[in-house]
Amino acid sequence: MWRLKLIFVLVAIALLLANCKRPRQARAGSASSDRLLSVLNVADDSAAVQLVHGFYDPEGNAWRWTGPRFSVVLAPPPGANSRGALLVLKVTVPQNSLDSIGPITLSASLPGLPLSPQTYAQPGEFSYSRDIPASSLAADAVNIDFQLDKTLPPSGADSRHLGIVVTSVALESR
Amino acid sequence: MVSDPSDTPSGSSPAGLRAQIAWFALPMLFCLWLNWLGLKTWFTADDFAWLGLRPRVHDLSSLCWALFHPFAQGTVRTLSERAYFLVFYSLFGLNVIPFRIAAFLTQFAAIGFLMAVLRRLSGSALAAFLAPLLWCCAAPMALAMGWSSAYNEILCALLLFAAFYFLLRHIDSGRRRDLIAVWACYLLGFGALEHIVVFPILASAYALLFARPYFRKTLLLFLPALLFAGIHVFLIPPSTDPLYQLSFDARIFDTLRTYWFLSTAAFRPIDNWTRFPHPFGLALSLALAFALFGYAAARAARRDYRGLFYLIWYFALLAPVLPLRNHIQDYYLTLPLTGLAMLGASALAHALKSRRPALATAAIVLALAYTTVSASGLRFNLRWNYEHARSLQSLIEAIYDAHLAHPGKIILLDNVTNGLFWAGLGDHPFRLLDIPGVYLAPGSEVDIQPHLEWGGISDYVIGPSQAMEALDQNRALVLVVGVHGVIDVTGSYRKVLAAEMANLSPMIVDLADPAFASRLGPEWYSIDKGFRWMPRSATVTLGAPTSPGMEIVVTGFCPAAAVAAGPVHLSVSAAGRNLGSSAITAPDSPFVVAFPLPPSLAPTGMMSVTLSLDRVFSIPSDRRRLGLAIRRIEIKRPD
Structure with a gap:
């Protein structure tokens, strides 16, 4: 009798395990969007494709550290090709960065259009805002490069060069 | 040797049999309860390299190559890596549960042999009962219990304890079949992990301390170890990976210190191992060192060298990894920790039976402090491994779904982090699913450390011109890997790439x-x-x-x-x-x-x-x- 029980248990286990090697069926794919955003909350998954380079992984579901150079691609807002737009980069400058490396200067540029830099000597939240003329916003997508004059060097287990903390970047209508 | 048969469960009566089964089973159930997440943790990292062997086996010649060709730092772990992955992948594909069940069953068997060995060595059923509890709740066990590629550690533990168990039986009985079992387990151990070369040291140390007439017999065990070492040194090219470079200098002691802290739960999971532990961890580590070394020394002063033997067990099994100062891994402690577990359990059992309330209380407090802190670290590490593997599984399944929905298209992955890439993508899991043409979105590969020593990232690199051509011809799909899953961003990515390329000129x-x-x-x-x-x-x-x-x-x-x-x-x-x-x-x-x-x-x-x-x-x-x-x-x- 015990042999029958043993055989039953073994067969049940074998069937259970064999059933686990299942062919997968295709699931409905995620919705595809062709639309580029004008406003990026950098921690959002939907923003990631427009963060071209220079951003580290999102933290706190709200922000990302940048490296010394970082770039985004934004869609100009409606009417920007006639009225221009306002570039707004929302950043946080941490106290420990200033303590370690001193004031930090942020500059930006669009293709053929350097924007005036801004130096941050105090910790806190800031908006780097610059007017963008309509002539620079004729395309469907605009590449915007940012650069910092200095970054926190790697320390301990963190091998990153840390620039500033960015929460959002946008081209806003004027 | 001193033994106390009074507390050893006997299986001569039905009640005794039930007690003996419970005595063996409870530590195994404790192990299962504590490491439950490890039973469900999916594949990561090296797993895909080993899983990838099966599709390359077509005939006897390729099978021999898969089983015996040196891979990964020149190792040939035929049983614990090659055969394990070949057999289970052939039977169960990418279903991880059978892999993990086999690993847990192996661990249970190792626990059984550990208990049998310690009961024989200490003569205390209580010590033999406590040792696997201490071993299983050690934080460094998380990878061994939750990563299929670390199966080599627990299979080697099983074979090591089995070989030692049969050695003890042979010493007790003089039976030839026990000696044959010693050699069988020992030789099989070479197919599990290189640490098995330490077995002759343990066997001869035991014989020297407790069974002198058998000392010469144990010396024969060194022959396979020397042969194995010779093959490794002279026939297998040394690893060029700087992580695995051997360093024989004073920094070995720094590595030893780190491993001691890891062994004694001094580090929290978030701690940087290159620094000293936080004050509580340091205090716990020092207290454990004082208690364990003190117990071994006190027993040795009474000519009871079992504590000393457990320390030899710990340090001998740790010795092979001490020269790897660039590659300190907590799961390398899986085997050495059995020595500390035997020592700690013996000390605790001795204190509990000492009829000295102060000593017993101190021992219990220290044991509880260690098990609480270490088990907490273990659970943290298991959870981290589990979540990490689950993210990877979700990503790979999403890509597989996208491939089924868009057959024939290449897939560009954007926003892949360095950690995620080297957690699995670098070992080409997509080959197992017959998904050709998965690349990193052009430019995003700069965020990935190339790690030439691990094969690099070139298979995932595609230039912007090629990517744009594929997008223009509707032959490419772009998926951005986000915190909450994978999003198809093909349309918007094309505009981003076009904007980037407009800047190229x-x-x-x-x-x-x-x-x-x-x-x-x-x-x-x-x-x-x-x-x-x-x-x-x-x-x-x-x-x-x-x-x-x-x-x-x-x-x-x-x-x-x-x-x-x-x-x-x-x-x-x-x-x-x-x-x-x-x-x-x-x-x-x-x-x-x-x-x-x-x-x-x-x-x-x-x-x-x-x-x-x-x-x-x-x-x-x-x-x-x-x-x-x-x-x-x-x-x-x-x-």
Whole structure:
């Protein structure tokens, strides 16, 4: 009798395990969007494709550290090709960065259009805002490069060069 | 040897049998309860390399190659890696549960032999009961219990304890079949993990301390170990991976200190092991050291050398990994920790039976402090491994779904982090699912450390021109990997890439894109893992600056070997003018250096730009003289 029980248990286990090697069926794919955003909350998954380079992984579901150079691609807002737009980069400058490396200067540029830099000597939240003329916003997508004059060097287990903390970047209508 | 048979469960009566089964089963159930997440943890990292063996086995010859060819730092773990993955993948595919069930059953068997060995050594059923509890709740056990590639650790533990158990039986009975079992388990151990070479040391140390007549017999066990060591030294090429370089100097003691702290739960899961532990961890570690070494010394003073033998067990099994100072891994403690578990359990059992309330209380407090802290760390590590593997599984399944929904299209992955890439993508899991053509979105590969020693990332690199061509022909799908899953961003990504490429013009050279090949001098090596290696000097052709004040920006990756002898200096000249030099210092790191173009430099059309280094290096098995890995050279405004 015990042999029958043993055989039953073994067969049940074998069937259970064999059933686990299942062919997968295709699931409905995620919705595809062709639309580029004008406003990026950098921690959002939907923003990631427009963060071209220079951003580290999102933290706190709200922000990302940048490296010394970082770039985004934004869609100009409606009417920007006639009225221009306002570039707004929302950043946080941490106290420990200033303590370690001193004031930090942020500059930006669009293709053929350097924007005036801004130096941050105090910790806190800031908006780097610059007017963008309509002539620079004729395309469907605009590449915007940012650069910092200095970054926190790697320390301990963190091998990153840390620039500033960015929460959002946008081209806003004027 | 002192033994106390009074507390040893006896199986002579039905009640005794039930007690004995419970005595064996409870530690196993405790192990199962504590490590439950490990039973469900999916594949990561090296697992995919081992899983990838099966599709390459077609006949006897390829089977022999898969089973016996040295891979991964020259190891040949035929049973614990090759056969384990070949058999289970053949039977169950990418269903991880059978792999994990086999690992847990192996661990249960190892626990059984550990208990039998310690009961025989200590004569205490209580000590034998406590030892696996201490072993199983050790934080460094998380990977062994939750990562299929670490199966070698627990299979080796099983074979090591089985061999030792039969050695004890042979010493007790003198039976030949027990000696045959010793040799069988020992020799099988060579197919599990190299640590089995320590077994002759343990056997001879035991014989020397407790069974002198058998000492000469144990010396024979050294022959296979020496043969195995000889094969490794003389026939298998040494690893070129700097992580696995052996260092025999005083820094071994730093490594030993780190392993001691890890063994005694001194580090929290978030701690950096290169530093000292936090005050409570340090205090716990020192208290455990005082208690364990004190117990062993006190017993030795009474000519009871069992505590000393458990310490030998710990240090002998730790010794093989001490020279690996660049690769300190907590799961390397899986085997050594059995020595401390036997010592700790013996000390605790001794204290409980001592009829000295103060001693018993102190021992209980210390044991509870250790088990609480260590089990908490274990659960944290198990949870981390589980979540990490689940993210990877979700990503791979999403890509598989996308492949089924869009057969024939190449897939570009954007926003893949370095951690996620090396958690599994680097070992090509998509080959197992017959998904051809998975790449990193052009440019995103610069966020991934190339790790040439692990095979690099070149299989995942595609140039922007190729990607754009595929997008234009509706042959590509772009998925962005986000925190909350995978999103199809094909349409928007095409616009992003177009905007990026509009910036390219003649002012940029992307070394990883074959489209730029005509702008490169003959010195450059071929595209390699998202870069091109440059020799001591190399040239490119770039568009001349369109306005004053522009600069040349060089982006690349500096391997550790390039700066092993100090900073390497990168000099740049354009149109025959020297633009200066920049020191690259950070090993294994990306770099970006900029060289201002002088206002007087005003050629028209295209100009030649030369990159020069003051030093190059070479690595074994590669005849090339390598400088830096360059990703991109561009002329732009300094903003």
